[in-house]
Amino acid sequence: MTLRHFTHIRDLGPEGVERILSRAAAWKGSFPKHLVDRVLAMVFFNPSLRTRASFETVMIRGGGSAVVLEVGNGVWKLEDRLGAVMDGDRAEHVREAVPVLARYADALAVRTFATCADDAADHADPVIGAFRQYSTVPVISMESAREHPCQGLADLLTARELFGPTRGLPVTLAWAPHIKPLPKAVPNSFLLTAAAAGCEVRVAHPEGFELMPEVLAEARGYAQAAGGSVSVTHDLDSALAGSRVLYAKSWGPATAGGPGPEAVKAHPEWLTSTAHLARMAPDAIFEHCLPVRRNVEVSDAVLDSPQCRVVDEAENRFHVQRALLDLLIGNGS
Amino acid sequence: MTLRHFTHIRDLGPEGVERILSRAAAWKGSFPKHLVDRVLAMVFFNPSLRTRASFETVMIRGGGSAVVLEVGNGVWKLEDRLGAVMDGDRAEHVREAVPVLARYADALAVRTFATCADDAADHADPVIGAFRQYSTVPVISMESAREHPCQGLADLLTARELFGPTRGLPVTLAWAPHIKPLPKAVPNSFLLTAAAAGCEVRVAHPEGFELMPEVLAEARGYAQAAGGSVSVTHDLDSALAGSRVLYAKSWGPATAGGPGPEAVKAHPEWLTSTAHLARMAPDAIFEHCLPVRRNVEVSDAVLDSPQCRVVDEAENRFHVQRALLDLLIGNGS
Amino acid sequence: MTLRHFTHIRDLGPEGVERILSRAAAWKGSFPKHLVDRVLAMVFFNPSLRTRASFETVMIRGGGSAVVLEVGNGVWKLEDRLGAVMDGDRAEHVREAVPVLARYADALAVRTFATCADDAADHADPVIGAFRQYSTVPVISMESAREHPCQGLADLLTARELFGPTRGLPVTLAWAPHIKPLPKAVPNSFLLTAAAAGCEVRVAHPEGFELMPEVLAEARGYAQAAGGSVSVTHDLDSALAGSRVLYAKSWGPATAGGPGPEAVKAHPEWLTSTAHLARMAPDAIFEHCLPVRRNVEVSDAVLDSPQCRVVDEAENRFHVQRALLDLLIGNGS
Numbered sequence: 001m002t003l004r005h006f007t008h009i010r011d012l013g014p015e016g017v018e019r020i021l022s023r024a025a026a027w028k029g030s031f032p033k034h035l036v037d038r039v040l041a042m043v044f045f046n047p048s049l050r051t052r053a054s055f056e057t058v059m060i061r062g063g064g065s066a067v068v069l070e071v072g073n074g075v076w077k078l079e080d081r082l083g084a085v086m087d088g089d090r091a092e093h094v095r096e097a098v099p100v101l102a103r104y105a106d107a108l109a110v111r112t113f114a115t116c117a118d119d120a121a122d123h124a125d126p127v128i129g130a131f132r133q134y135s136t137v138p139v140i141s142m143e144s145a146r147e148h149p150c151q152g153l154a155d156l157l158t159a160r161e162l163f164g165p166t167r168g169l170p171v172t173l174a175w176a177p178h179i180k181p182l183p184k185a186v187p188n189s190f191l192l193t194a195a196a197a198g199c200e201v202r203v204a205h206p207e208g209f210e211l212m213p214e215v216l217a218e219a220r221g222y223a224q225a226a227g228g229s230v231s232v233t234h235d236l237d238s239a240l241a242g243s244r245v246l247y248a249k250s251w252g253p254a255t256a257g258g259p260g261p262e263a264v265k266a267h268p269e270w271l272t273s274t275a276h277l278a279r280m281a282p283d284a285i286f287e288h289c290l291p292v293r294r295n296v297e298v299s300d301a302v303l304d305s306p307q308c309r310v311v312d313e314a315e316n317r318f319h320v321q322r323a324l325l326d327l328l329i330g331n332g333s
Numbered sequence: 334m335t336l337r338h339f340t341h342i343r344d345l346g347p348e349g350v351e352r353i354l355s356r357a358a359a360w361k362g363s364f365p366k367h368l369v370d371r372v373l374a375m376v377f378f379n380p381s382l383r384t385r386a387s388f389e390t391v392m393i394r395g396g397g398s399a400v401v402l403e404v405g406n407g408v409w410k411l412e413d414r415l416g417a418v419m420d421g422d423r424a425e426h427v428r429e430a431v432p433v434l435a436r437y438a439d440a441l442a443v444r445t446f447a448t449c450a451d452d453a454a455d456h457a458d459p460v461i462g463a464f465r466q467y468s469t470v471p472v473i474s475m476e477s478a479r480e481h482p483c484q485g486l487a488d489l490l491t492a493r494e495l496f497g498p499t500r501g502l503p504v505t506l507a508w509a510p511h512i513k514p515l516p517k518a519v520p521n522s523f524l525l526t527a528a529a530a531g532c533e534v535r536v537a538h539p540e541g542f543e544l545m546p547e548v549l550a551e552a553r554g555y556a557q558a559a560g561g562s563v564s565v566t567h568d569l570d571s572a573l574a575g576s577r578v579l580y581a582k583s584w585g586p587a588t589a590g591g592p593g594p595e596a597v598k599a600h601p602e603w604l605t606s607t608a609h610l611a612r613m614a615p616d617a618i619f620e621h622c623l624p625v626r627r628n629v630e631v632s633d634a635v636l637d638s639p640q641c642r643v644v645d646e647a648e649n650r651f652h653v654q655r656a657l658l659d660l661l662i663g664n665g666s
Numbered sequence: 667m668t669l670r671h672f673t674h675i676r677d678l679g680p681e682g683v684e685r686i687l688s689r690a691a692a693w694k695g696s697f698p699k700h701l702v703d704r705v706l707a708m709v710f711f712n713p714s715l716r717t718r719a720s721f722e723t724v725m726i727r728g729g730g731s732a733v734v735l736e737v738g739n740g741v742w743k744l745e746d747r748l749g750a751v752m753d754g755d756r757a758e759h760v761r762e763a764v765p766v767l768a769r770y771a772d773a774l775a776v777r778t779f780a781t782c783a784d785d786a787a788d789h790a791d792p793v794i795g796a797f798r799q800y801s802t803v804p805v806i807s808m809e810s811a812r813e814h815p816c817q818g819l820a821d822l823l824t825a826r827e828l829f830g831p832t833r834g835l836p837v838t839l840a841w842a843p844h845i846k847p848l849p850k851a852v853p854n855s856f857l858l859t860a861a862a863a864g865c866e867v868r869v870a871h872p873e874g875f876e877l878m879p880e881v882l883a884e885a886r887g888y889a890q891a892a893g894g895s896v897s898v899t900h901d902l903d904s905a906l907a908g909s910r911v912l913y914a915k916s917w918g919p920a921t922a923g924g925p926g927p928e929a930v931k932a933h934p935e936w937l938t939s940t941a942h943l944a945r946m947a948p949d950a951i952f953e954h955c956l957p958v959r960r961n962v963e964v965s966d967a968v969l970d971s972p973q974c975r976v977v978d979e980a981e982n983r984f985h986v987q988r989a990l991l992d993l994l995i996g997n998g999s
Contacts, residue, residue: 039723039726044407047407047408048407048408049402049409049430049433049434050433052402052407053400053402053433053434053438054437057372057400057438060372060398060400061370061372065726067718067722067723067726069715069718069719073406073407074710074713074714074736074739075713076713076715076957079960083961083966084960084961085960085961085962086959086960086961086962087845087959087962091957091959092715092956092957093957093958093960095960095969095970096957096969096976096977097715097957100716100719100956100977100980100981101715101719103980103981103984104719104720104723104981104984105719105723179420290425290429290433291409291424291425291426291429291430292425292426292429293419293420293424294412294417294419295416295417295418295419296418296419296420300416303428303429310429311432311436314429314433314436315433315436315437318436318437364703377740380741380742381740381741382741382742382766382767385733385735385740385741386707386733386770387770389733390705390733393731393733394703394705406740512753623758624742624757624758624759624762625758625759625762626752626757627745627750627751627752627759627761628750628752629751629752629753633749636761636762643762644762644765644769647769648766648769648770651769651770
């Protein structure tokens with residue numbers, strides 16, 4: 001399997017998802033030096049804890065190195081619009097910055113969050129697209145406006161480790177309240193990856209918090225190919241009944257016509273509590289990408305319960321990213 | 334000697350202090366590769382120069398690596414209060430962040446300064462306590478609210494290199510003026526480590542700048558065990574007479590009833606000058622943890638004199654931290 | 667050839683420039699492990715993209731490591747004035763910080779921009795001078811108030827790769843508009859390095875944007891020794907006629923008597939366009955140090971043309987810095 005860039009689940013498709021999950025699982029507990037003399041340049045437009053620490057340790061433990069650059073924090077702010085008259089605060093254009101970094105490093109990793117103000121712009125994913133276009137070395141996403149694909153893979157690896165093959169596994173992606181609108185990249189990626197892994201995916205959210213239609217259509221295509229399904233409901237109870245995985249996550253309202261940004265503070269009944277877990281299968285687990293706001297999105301009791309697998313999920317970021325970097329720039333690739 | 338975490342001098346006690354100082358001294362000039370394949374995750378809640386550079390170079394020169402994370406600067410702000418409803422600016426809880434980092438790294442190093450507003454809270458040291466509680470790998474302090482134990486060890490190593498065994502060595506910890514109240518972690522650590530090393534410790538400060546009673550009691554316990562003593566005075570002259578080490582340091586006023594924060598700008602006679610050195614033993618040295626505000630805390634003439642050992646002291650941070658990390662995560666440990 | 671520090675072109679002179687360019691060119695495509703066990707401490711007073719990524723990758727690919735410190739961003743602000751009463755926001759003096767870092771690292775790299783307010787102060791280069799004075803290990807400039815010497819070397823390497831020996835090569839350093847006054851370090855370094863490489867250097871700028879007389883005099887000395895020349899004109903057309911290299915760069919007005927800072931926004935005819943390239947030799951190339959503000963300093967059409975060599979130039983930063991670090995701290999040096 002060859003992989004030029006990895007920024008969206010469509011770069012892998014259902015077969016590729018399966019191969020990454022298998023490889024990640026197979027390598028657990030061993031630390032091959034498969035990235036010797038490889039350098040990953042990590043470009044952050046936004047903050048990070050897990051992503052940064054997990055990518056850096058993947059490179060280090062594989063025998064390579066990472067260089068960390070924070071845009072606008074010790075590094076020039078970057079412009080990505082073609083034809084711009086650059087008289088604002090963005091001192092450098094991605095058309096220069098990206099090919100330059102590609103001369104120093106063997107791969108580029110990029111984090112660039114959604115605007116949360118315009119679903120269409122976020123779906124188009126302009127910054128990560130520019131990195132793909134202008135880089136002469138592989139580009140890997142550390143979360144972009146549309147997707148957070150390494151997170152989705154880690155989420156599914158966690159489920160697979162507990163439940164075995166995921167074909168037909170009932171999983172629930174449930175909206176949660178927050179103090180401000182958040183990007184849809186994480187729910188998009190859970191939805192796409194779970195669909196590509198053949199799960200019975202149940203999306204539940206209050207009215208007005210619809211995910212992007214293009215992402216739902218893409219997920220339904222994967223589900224059809226992988227033997228799963230995708231359904232969407234406003235009824236959380238029915239989405240939880242008998243489900244094996246509850247993935248709680250806040251995201252902002254859809255931008256056209258619906259509720260305003262304040263609406264994310266409403267719907268307290270969507271704050272995940274142990275009552276939600278009680279409706280699920282007896283062996284159900286709780287997942288969240290982290291960071292999580294305790295007692296705003298999810299109750300302490302859920303996060304401190306034995307069903308909570310968020311730390312395993314975070315560890316699995318390391319394992320799926322290791323498999324991906326091996327494919328992209330591994331010594332044997 | 335086994336060491337699970339190192340965040341306070343009580344983790345070592347007088348015997349452990351002696352072993353670290355001996356090992357640090359014995360390894361000077363040699364660079365064993367004793368940290369191969371080891372990764373230290375360094376978490377900074379506060380700025381650093383020496384601490385960051387010395388820990389990073391300990392890991393690198395030992396054959397390992399360090400990952401640097403700055404809370405609130407490219408990394409989410411962290412909540413540490415149990416039961417908090419996280420609707421403020423702290424997006425992640427230490428209950429998640431700490432165990433997650435422990436999955437990626439072999440040890441965690443943490444810097445978290447005192448509030449300087451509440452001696453009791455600083456004595457209780459909640460953040461470093463949470464790291465100890467939630468980490469599955471060793472935790473090492475890079476300064477917490479109560480102590481800066483690697484600094485205390487480096488201070489004593491510097492004295493020992495010049496004067497030999499420190500039992501009964503007269504040393505003076507003298508308060509100095511500043512532009513704002515500072516934490517007591519550094520004076521606490523000099524006091525505790527010097528006491529554990531058997532010195533005759535003389536603490537001198539103006540009225541109202543008392544150190545914490547719990548720390549003084551702990552130091553007196555060590556002094557009794559190690560054959561030294563601890564005395565406290567407001568009379569700087571007597572504290573300097575015949576002393577071999579002057580450790581100058583500013584710290585904030587005690588919080589109950591005494592002078593307000595502005596008081597740190599008073600007492601210009603406590604600014605360390607060559608007149609102070611003149612009262613000491615002829616071979617006396619000057620120590621300071623750095624950074625030092627020249628001509629506010631200490632005069633240029635003292636800092637530029639041959640008696641000033643602050644650069645050796647900073648170098649000794651490397652040596653004591655190397656000995657500690659070898660005990661905590663060394664290849665032979 | 668021995669080199670103690672490298673902060674200004676005068677540390678190399680014309681012969682040294684030739685040796686660095688030859689070595690940088692000869693090593694292209696090979697990755698010797700010549701910096702094993704070497705640690706470079708990089709101290710940034712100002713932002714960076716290329717400089718940081720290229721220095722870090724030089725160290726990593728050579729088998730060594732870099733430690734990155736950002737002054738005022740996770741690291742204490744630094745005072746450099748002798749005798750200062752340090753009661754402001756600068757918590758540490760270079761007299762302590764520099765020798766301390768020299769205890770941990772094998773060399774120090776420093777970036778400290780010009781004030782842009784006082785040509786005489788920038789010419790005197792106080793911060794980089796303090797690093798040279800107080801460091802016991804080699805100091806290398808990542809751009810200081812007066813010069814950006816690694817940039818100048820990369821610029822000339824790029825020209826030499828395309829045109830062969832640079833003696834007598836006509837090159838044009840042309841001022842460009844900007845949104846704010848910029849330092850003169852980059853134009854100074856192109857001028858000095860091109861003169862030391864024997865080029866026919868033509869400097870063109872509007873009235874009031876004179877470079878420093880000391881730098882022009884130094885460049886003329888190098889030109890005389892190396893068989894080249896230095897001329898200065900306000901007539902861009904004549905400076906471009908038949909030239910082989912156009913180096914466009916904005917810089918602030920001279921500070922004595924001339925135009926105010928707003929003047930950098932004037933002179934739209936100096937924005938580099940394809941009309942400028944058309945006046946040059948048919949094989950002429952375009953250079954810029956980056957970051958470049960598109961359509962403010964230089965048009966999209968120039969930057970997207972095949973004559974534009976800015977990415978090669980940036981790559982050459984790696985190659986010249988590798989040759990320099992080999993001389994300063996290489997395993998065979």
